[in-house]
Amino acid sequence: DLFAAVEPILPSLQEDGIVVWVLGSGPYPPGVVALQELLDAASEELEPEDVWQPEDMSDTCLYIFTSGTTGLPKAARVSHLKSIMCLSFYELVGASSRDVVYLALPLYHMAGSLLGIVGCIGIGATCVLKEKFSASQFWDDCRTEGVTVFQYIGELCRYLVNQPQVRGE
Numbered sequence: 001d002l003f004a005a006v007e008p009i010l011p012s013l014q015e016d017g018i019v020v021w022v023l024g025s026g027p028y029p030p031g032v033v034a035l036q037e038l039l040d041a042a043s044e045e046l047e048p049e050d051v052w053q054p055e056d057m058s059d060t061c062l063y064i065f066t067s068g069t070t071g072l073p074k075a076a077r078v079s080h081l082k083s084i085m086c087l088s089f090y091e092l093v094g095a096s097s098r099d100v101v102y103l104a105l106p107l108y109h110m111a112g113s114l115l116g117i118v119g120c121i122g123i124g125a126t127c128v129l130k131e132k133f134s135a136s137q138f139w140d141d142c143r144t145e146g147v148t149v150f151q152y153i154g155e156l157c158r159y160l161v162n163q164p165q166v167r168g169e
């Protein structure tokens with residue numbers, strides 16, 4: 001969905017040696033790696049550990065977007081170690097595989113993707129993804145999906161508290 005935002009600057013990214021990977025239906029310009037094609041062609045057998053294990057856990061694993069202090073989006077480096085630490089996030093706060101986690105945070109931020117999605121993978125929990133947070137739909141969503149954990153940042157709880165009280169069923 002976000003490739004259209006990257007496409008205008010693709011030549012400058014490629015000049016800087018940055019490879020753009022995309023999951024979704026193409027076609028894509030030359031030099032863009034279409035992940036779906038690679039996934040379809042991938043073997044079911046695991047590669048030996050020395051092929052995929054990072055040499056140094058402080059090396060860059062991935063980049064996420066952050067607004068930083070300027071308010072403008074920019075890439076922030078996330079190490080392998082920090083990514084692996086996110087696997088334990090929900091366990092640290094007492095969640096388990098029996099929980100259903102409600103996640104309405106953007107997946108291009110660390111709180112949504114790494115703490116939220118990777119955290120659910122780490123404990124084997126079910127993750128309910130909401131495309132956009134809605135205070136008016138929140139409680140109905142939670143009841144419908146059997147949500148037991150809600151991950152939030154910022155003002156989300158204030159929005160929930162300010163919702164009119166509704167008598168449950």
